[in-house]
Amino acid sequence: MSEEQKRVLEKQLWAIADLLRGKISPDDYRDYILGFIFFKYLSEKQVLYANELLQGETVTDYKLVTDQETLNAIEEESLLKLGYFLKPSELFSVIASKGNSNNENESNYIIEDLQTVMNHIEQSTMGTESEEDFNALFEDLDLNSTKIGRTVGARNSIIVQILNYLNEIDFKLNEIESDVLGDAYEYLIGKFAAGAGKSAGEFYTPQQVSKILAKIVTTGKTKIKSVYDPTCGSGSLLLRVAREADVSEFYGQELTRTTYNLARMNMILHDVHYREFDIRHEDTLESPQHLDKRFEAIVANPPFSAHWKGDANPLYNTDERFSQYGKLAPKTKADYAFVLHMLYHLADNGTMACVLPHGVLFRGATEGHIRQYLIKEMNWLDAVIGLPANIFYGTSIPTCILVFKKCRKKDEDVLFIDASGEDHFKKEGNQNILRKEDIKNIVSTYRNRESKDKYSYAANLAELAQNDYNLNITRYVDTFVTDDEIDLNALSKDLEHLNSLLQQNSKIIIDFCKELNISTPF
Template sequence: MSEDQQQLHQTLWNIANDLRGNMDADDFRDYILGFIFYKYLSRKMALQANKALAPDGLTYDQIIGHPMEKEYMGAIKLDALDALGYFLKPTELFSELAKRGNSGGVNKFILEDLQKVLTNIEQSTMGSESEDDFGNLFEDLDLTSSKLGKTEEAKNELIVKVLTHLEGINFDLENRESDLLGDAYEYLIGQFASGAGKKAGEFYTPQQVSKILAQIVTTGKNRLKSVYDPTCGSGSLLLRVAKEVKEVGGFYGQESNPTTYNLCRMNMIMHDVHYKRFDIYNEDTLVNPSPKHSDQRFEAIVANPPFSAKWNPDAIISDERFSPYGKMAPKSKADFAFVQHMVHQLDDNGTMACVLPHGVLFRGAAEGHIRKYLIEDKNQLDAVIGLPANIFYGTSIPTCILVLKKHRASTTLSDRILFIDASNAFEKVKTQNVLLPEHIDKIIVTYRSYVNGALSEAEVDKYSYVATLEEVRENDYNLNIPRYVDTFEEEEPVDLQAVSDQLKDLEKDMDTTNTTIAEFCKELGIDTPF
């Protein structure tokens, strides 16, 4: 991370802490991230408009009152809707409202106008190709909420402070090689997640885990046609995959929480993913999968589903995603339902990697049946990776990564499964366990050695093992990692003769000490204590 990035991250976090006062961190997150997004949209709009007006020697703010204002505005709107997916007038830009809020007098009250602007951004997309991508994006920015202040003046004052602080930050959007703002946005999402307890699991996967999943599914590839996350949260996993390859054709995801769904769409746009290149759907993936995604197959799938979530399979028992298995994941634990859904959506040449609780490796009944089907009938399980406990926000349970491929039978590894025990490779930072770069690298190097057929390099003493399918059968398809990776550390043999000699020496020392004590007692005229 560059010094500029670090400085920007710290500045934004300081602003968030200074301005939220007594407001709950989750609530303030929606405001600060929403306003950063509004600033981003405004700056992109100004840059796009200035580019269109450059041949006429004009800038966007100069067309207000121009004799051809109406014509210019119409042409710029069409251009913006195609290039950006939305439209903002010069008077609706972030900088203009921030300036008004600091102007003093009647004009400093901007709450109503700000609400209108946020609504206009969404309405500007109505009837256009980007309508679904921008619809209700700002619904969590309630400018009438008492959380902002007891009076309208107090609310306005807080909002003006936030806008003023953000207006003073240069996000360097003109630099196409820079992603300062996108990274800063991602940083803030992570910071809010770390302090959000159980809620964090709903919208954020720690970057250390994201890197592992992303590097696994991009192994051997420079470009991806598509990447999909059925429980995409804020979209951090999808975006992480893009950092591992030169190009991703399309980003696809589904998220059931409306607030988190909005965060994901904002995150995509803030990382300069064009609205035509992502499709995020707001519904329960298991019960109501996106109709747009159902017939698609994805080259890479990554996911961090909610651990052991409750679900209701009764209404979809005949669904083609689950029916071939003959069993449904239990109502109290949807873990394998997510796996079944992802395998169904995986392309023939694709790889999927998902984080799950350790219980999926050994629990019996329906889960044991599904596990056997994936291994024996379909031969789709490629690797099992055990992670340390306490690396996810809001839960301390140990987790694992399952790696699956659609058609392993045609590969040289068709009768092998890699097991990695990385559960003890971490560094403790305060109350959280953290995977350092060297821990991540070791996992990836081991996995890629296995994929490349270098099995001798893939097997690391006390760390990894390449098991045969026959060994897995003998273990009744129980994937508990200690059954395959021997991490037992033998104690050094005890030299009994040396111990005996030490005891003899101690006996002599005690006799000498006792003699000395007896002489002192005799001189003092008292009885010896032994």
């Protein structure tokens, strides 16, 4: 599928939001739009797979199958292959058609049918390998919520409107090599994030930043055994890594229930098989879910300077993720708690790249102690990349990317990149945007470990020690622009010439005033 066709689909899907503006608030209709798109995807996927199984049979169109024995066989195979099962009567197109019925003898009320179908999708997975991946997946789609209509009729009308519009869109799932729907879904998530204000950071990392992180952790690799994001949001970072290398397994953890559901939907919509991803819903710092795992690639955009229990809970002092460093991250700033958690999970041959607020580079006290330990004792810090301010949705603070590797050479330099200057981004509305050339410059500079005038510098460990392990980028990358030298003699001659012209003009004005018999302005 061409880029043009992809953009058409993105516009078609985003147009649903236009249909609902003024009727439902954006925070409310986001979950319904994304949820119904997912339901349509599951339905079409079911039809395609069932039709494959029906090749050579008397009835080859799944929508027309009524024989229970055949349905049982398709269900068994579908649960193994797809991880779920939908009956012909439960397909998206069937529900949408009922809602669009103009038959006076047939009601177009579909809320109960739709709720039954979504419940059955989850129930069909019970006792199977995919149960955890589909459990409560549609819980955010409250079809009886007054947020989408005060009366039952109003709610039904809105839902019918969304389903009818979606039913007219061809997802083209039979184009095997096309990941167009997954791309369009990502596009919608990004569009909703752009309008969500402060809450956007909870579920979405801008693609420009995702690309940088993904390209860094896959440097020199075409295959990655496993990738992990401890604060995975909608899963966009994990999926971005798969665009740069062949990923075998995806792992993530997410605190917010709605976002956790969105991440699982996003994985399935990108055709990641349920056996290939493991996304958990828990607090990463308090209830880590993958402690026995080590990952070849780790990417993350943790909540900036979040509160955590820290030293308020003595158990953290003996927690194997934090105990070797001697001190804990402050309870009002969990940034280094997330860093140490990720480093615990990083494989010896792995690379970790995470986005953090600039304060992690220079704040002292316990954070300074941890920072020094990571550099001096462990030699795990590989690069520091400064990003422009106002690049993330919901916050204008400047941020940085920290890159860690456990397989660094003893005296290997730490690379500093300052990509925050005005020449390295574009202003677009209220946001600053990294262009393709800006991303390429960051990534190539990192991969080649280049020192570029006023942009990057490879600092040896002795220099970091001399700066008391303060990582403020301006200590290493000199971005000061000197003014051109001024020739004072030439300037003096210019002033003398201007003064001569001024006197000549004054004399001319005085002569005119005398001719006109008026007073002079001098």
